[in-house]
Amino acid sequence: MPDLTLLPAGAAGTAIETKRLSYAEAVNHALRRALRERPETLLFGEDVAKPGGVFGVTKGLHREFGDRVFDTPISESAILGGAVGAAMFGRRPIAEIMWIDFSLVALDQLVNQAPNVRYVSRGAVTAPITVRTQAGNGPGACAQHSQNLEAFFAHVPGLRVGMPSTAQDAYDMLLSAVWCDDPVVVIENRTLYHGAKSDVRLGGEVGPIGGARVRRGGSDVTVVTWGAVQNLVLDAAEELAAEGVEAEVLDLRWLNPLDLTAVQEAVARTRRLAVVHEAHTFGGFGAEVVSLVAESGLDLLAPPVRIGAAPARIPSAVSLVPGVLPTRAKIADGLRRLVRGETVRDAGVLR
């Protein structure tokens, strides 16, 4: 393997500044910075270069970085396999899989290939790829464009998995992913791309991957969550606050590495645990969080609660979706019952 010396973070002298950015713009800034500071980065995927991405996220990057940013055929195995091969030879490919649902035509490369490279060779070769994709339901999307599949990736040892849900995290976590020497899957959310702008600190030191964040303090119940559904959780928490119940909202951010300490500390404080994700509850990653807490032997005031998607495919009609996915009301209701000490299980978890 060629010994390609990597530039240190910030070497290209990216200025530290704060800008009001949308989530999509934050991703774009992170990509631009990565492409500037790390000459070994490549960016490719379907429609990412000349068209600037179907969501406009990669706009302007092909113009600035030329051939390092390129469009690919509709060939996800070639995209991911190409990334693995290029990474083995010193490149840092950032590959886009347009929808997480499409990763299923090429999952082999993310399960059987990328995570084995380092392990089998005992570090002689590595595959530091970053896969950017986006997940979740949006209005009118069909069953094949609505899934949350983070549980698949989190179950694969050797893959790192993060789900940014703020513009700042979209920027920070993507850079951490590119800087990380492991294969990393960063799962964005298209419903967040073009939402309200927020202040994003740019140009600071690129941190390591990992670490949960408390999004809201509270002493009555800990809600562990990740991804876009966090916004519903925060709304539900406000609803509860009006009723005198204070929920702590912990954004897990990274499913692997998982910040177990943060989870345990939070749960030890409130002694009540709810896990909320948009993915299907059954077999979902929420089960991992609940299990880790259960195994910890923390003495809880009430059984833990999971709130996620009920067992169904995701229907397209906007009116049908609340019959399947978590809503603010379902979350608030679940938390209320948790605090009251009622045993809560989504009637639909098992069918």
Add this chain to the structure above:
Amino acid sequence: MPDLTLLPAGAAGTAIETKRLSYAEAVNHALRRALRERPETLLFGEDVAKPGGVFGVTKGLHREFGDRVFDTPISESAILGGAVGAAMFGRRPIAEIMWIDFSLVALDQLVNQAPNVRYVSRGAVTAPITVRTQAGNGPGACAQHSQNLEAFFAHVPGLRVGMPSTAQDAYDMLLSAVWCDDPVVVIENRTLYHGAKSDVRLGGEVGPIGGARVRRGGSDVTVVTWGAVQNLVLDAAEELAAEGVEAEVLDLRWLNPLDLTAVQEAVARTRRLAVVHEAHTFGGFGAEVVSLVAESGLDLLAPPVRIGAAPARIPSAVSLVPGVLPTRAKIADGLRRLVRGETVRDAGVLR
């Protein structure tokens, strides 16, 4: 969709009898019966027809059933997609994916396609396919031929998932799968195929899918398990029995539908829960079982315990494997500590 009338079970007059069979022979008998009694069944996959399967499981079926049993190119998307399409038109395809690891090149068909057919059409079209595959580590197998991926399938609403671990179950569960009107994945285990023979009751009524089985009674701890690792669990249980600890071993058999009642009743009896699977612990299906029990609010004497594979890829060397996979010793040790009330967590769950 053509209205193809299905023959009732046993219509071809399969005799009820008991034979001493290996697991592989039991599968073969189930396939032969399905092909005989249900003229709409097809059996296909790589090397399944003329060669009789790489493990000899499908021996003689091509000879008996001709074109209904055929070999395919090395094209898993064509195999699974072909099964879905044929099932939509009244066939009952039994498709073989030679190793569960290979399903990853074509997972789209099992996640984005098969389970959506009935849901989207509200039952106007269905895709009753049976996918037979086999999973797990065997001596000398490599990282790409050793995985246990049942958690992927169990997380997909609309797919049924079973893992037979006895010859009788290999027979019964496969027939139930073929008779079932849902898409079903039956995960066999090649290390069981050619083991000791046992009595298998053949020709009885084909039951519905679902239902756990108590493999061993015991009042001190409930071990929920599935797949070939069950044999290690039974060995460990014997080891503990010699020390005066009686473990109940519950074979889950079906991950979907999951027999929660059986799990809850067993855990309510012993008030101690261990879950053992060969799959990776982190993000594995064991977490679902632990979570369901935790949510039930059952009052346990000790925190639940999961015993599965530590976070690593699966190495080939026989001497390395026990460093990753559950062993009889690790299982016995975990159960011992559970009964003593110690908090148990595989040091390697998180890394």
Add this chain to the structure above:
Amino acid sequence: MRSDTPTLLGHFERMLLIRGVEDEIARLRTAGDMVGSIHLCSGQEAVYVGAVAALDLSRDAVFPTYRGHGWALACGVPPEALFAEILGRVTGINGGRGGSAYFTAPRYGMYGENSIVGAGAPIAAGAALAAAFDGSGRVAVAAFGDGALNQGAVHEAMNFAAVRGLPVVFVVENNAYSELTPIADMTRNPELFRRASAYGMPGGRVDGNDPDAVARAMETCVRRARGGGGPALLECVTQRIVGHYIGDAQRYRPAGDLDRAVAAEPIGRLAERLTAEGVAAGELDAIRSRVADRVRAASRLALDSPPADPATALEHLYA
């Protein structure tokens, strides 16, 4: 042999219906009555109408892509059921479960759009596989775009169908673009039908803006498949005259490209031909207004239907 005038008038009306429905969908989407990403097929109508004309929908089965409104309407799906589906109404062809990109209409021989590029091809091969056993004489049609040819599943499906001699016709709607990227940049051999020979299967190219030419080429493929001759690949060269999705500014199209596509679009062309064959302008206008009325009525009917009920959302997952 060219089709007779009544047949061509039928094509004309069907194509107009498709265009009218797509225009109405664009209006509803822009007005906010419909949501999400919707892919219109305007400009490509001749492919659907021509291909379906060669089928026997009482037994044949069509597997289109997310850009499937045209296929559905050509198969006879009522426009009101299509509008209602995209609007998420209980009267939708799938009660709103499918939406624009993934609805199915088996009663009409339209066995499901597919919003995973290429995934319908092996499923169509499976439908053809069933035909090898059920004596139906069914021919399956797998339709997909130019870009889909680069997807592994399509390759596997074509080889699988070829080696087993399955009755399936692979129809490539070559509209020159995959979303926002020209196919010319994504593969070296611009003659997409030539891929067929890799599988030992016949392949051919037809003017995809001429419903008559498509119908005749398709008839050849269908007859051959139905007679046990195996699959074929039919490349229909056409163009979108709208964006990939509603709102797509199409800046990726070079100057003049869209104008040329509009000039070549099949409906105007067929109107000219019909006029040349002596059909009176009034007759064409009568068809136009009949179709417009139908579209308007269907849209209104759909808009007046109640939304799908979330309490039903968990039904029909399992048998």
Add this chain to the structure above:
Amino acid sequence: MRSDTPTLLGHFERMLLIRGVEDEIARLRTAGDMVGSIHLCSGQEAVYVGAVAALDLSRDAVFPTYRGHGWALACGVPPEALFAEILGRVTGINGGRGGSAYFTAPRYGMYGENSIVGAGAPIAAGAALAAAFDGSGRVAVAAFGDGALNQGAVHEAMNFAAVRGLPVVFVVENNAYSELTPIADMTRNPELFRRASAYGMPGGRVDGNDPDAVARAMETCVRRARGGGGPALLECVTQRIVGHYIGDAQRYRPAGDLDRAVAAEPIGRLAERLTAEGVAAGELDAIRSRVADRVRAASRLALDSPPADPATALEHLYA
């Protein structure tokens, strides 16, 4: 231009080494020292030795399949490291982590077997993609079997490499079978190299039992790729003279098939040619016994090594 005698003698020795190692592995597996499913390449040696002769291993990269022992030895992996790997010893080329079907030897330009059929092809394309940026002049070799051509990933890799003009040579080891199934039953066009044209890429066929012919064809492909001419598909026609796995009774081979394969196998053939070119029988015998000694010593060394330590099994998962 044909190679000179010393070059051919080198090929002869390398091929003998591969054959000797495979025979010893068969012995060890049968004796129970080795476990699991092991795929030997006996009969196909000319492909590996010929192809590698055309490479510059200081920069080129080979991506073989599970049947990769021959590629590894041709690349220069020491037989003792290979034996030890399959035996699960600490001295194995991957310390026993890879095993027979999935080891990697990057120091030798051998960037990993792949036991997922076809999966190495896009990875090789990625290695070639890196070459487009790092100025190394690297050429990547993706090697796979006849059956692998029907896998979606291989199709995607070839189109991807072709459209980007990547320096990769796709080498098809056409040994007529995929496991237990003849390729003739699994695709309609028996000339596998013809698939190249679908991607607008050159393709050709060579006698895969002639290391010299393989080397010369490969040189053409490599030179072209290194010079920026893009990828090519080289079909090497050969045969296994052993089972797919050790213990395979090969009942699927028609009568006479195996005998013909043995009669055509490359080592005997090259010995004849060398004899015809005037090499003394004694010289060939000397090579034979040198190789036999080397194999025996390597096997003994590997057997004497300690097994890999389970306490290390969790290392090197993450950076």
